[in-house]
Amino acid sequence: MSTAISFAGTEFAYVGTRVLGPVDLGVRTGETVVLLGESGSGKTTALRLANALLMPSTGTVSVLGRTTAEWDPVDLRRSIGYMIQEVGLFPHFTVARNIGLVPDLLGWDRSRVTGRVAELLELLRLEDSLATRLPHELSGGQRQRVGVARALAADPRILLCDEPFGALDPLTRRELQAEFRSLAEALGKTVLFVTHDVREAVSLGNRIAVIDAGRIRFEGSIDEFDLSTDALVVALREHG
């Protein structure tokens, strides 16, 4: 299995202070790796390094065989699905225009974009009538579904997710997690998912990497996570 995303000796410093790294981590094609950590642990920084919103101070981040320095950042971002906290839907775009954004940016013709939007509305179980609504007219769960649809729109091989379900009520969150997991599996997506929620990490990940103070303290499968005697992992299992 090839590696879709790899961090190699990656460090990130902000005004002279190292906030991440050195980190070595590989995400294999088709798997979901969850970066689990508290706020301020550096997990969001790691995610932003993967789509060149940040560039490493030392080391490299490679995506689909090229380092982020070699990629044109705009091309790189258009080939990755991106989901963030609070969704970040464009409040002045209709649902359809939000979902069709990346295809639009990629210059797809109108009818192809419209067709793709209809497909995604169905895939995410959103009613057709929502297509012309503005995001503020939707429920939190619907907004998040639109966020997932938007990330999938141009059929990217990789999805980067930064606590996308964090703002939802527990019930809707579990429902969307389950749906997201089966979608990602069915579509064969490579996913790097960031969260502070242990239950979310265990339910979504094939592998978990625990990040603390900018370093990866544990990395392994769900079984290994469940059995680990590492003090940090034990604490997470018990209190997280």
Place this chain on the structure above:
Amino acid sequence: MSLLDYLAANRTALLARTLEHLGLVGLSMLIAVAVGVPLGIAITRHARLRGPVLGFVNVFQTIPSLALFGFLIPLPLLGGIGARSAIVALVVYALLPIVRNTYTGIVEVDDTVEEAARGMGMTDRQVLRMVQLPLAAPVILAGIRIATVVGVGIATIAAAIGAGGLGVFIFQGLARVDTVTILAGAVPAALMALALDGGLHLLEKRLDWRRK
């Protein structure tokens, strides 16, 4: 003679002065928007320019308008007697609200929306054109509205340097100690300010994405 009688008797002059006044304000607002909005955008992109640019437009705001008109008279190219000086002065006063509101409007766009825009692969230009400017539009327009209303008032003083406009009645009235003549300039100017304020406010609401 009552104000209405005076206005009726002088309606040709009133119309000409009103059009002159609108011309002064309209042209100077067009120039101020063409300069101020790009300046406001520029200082969101280049933090180093922010202090100097805001300081510069702020300082002009503190110069009393009559004095500024006076300073402009001896200036070559920009100044002199007449409409050119008046327009330069009006542009200078209009810049502060327009630059500041453009800057504020863009900076206040929700960070997550901007991050999503960049993270999904918009270029800087696309972020500006598709996300920041549309979302900041009501705030920018509010700045233009303030500048316009203030401009209508300041333009009355432009009559002092021979730029015409409704201020002509006001200065004539002052010279003759004639309240009716003063009012013949002041009331139409006030009505013009109210009308422009209302019209721009409607436009502001139409540009707001929250509209139903």
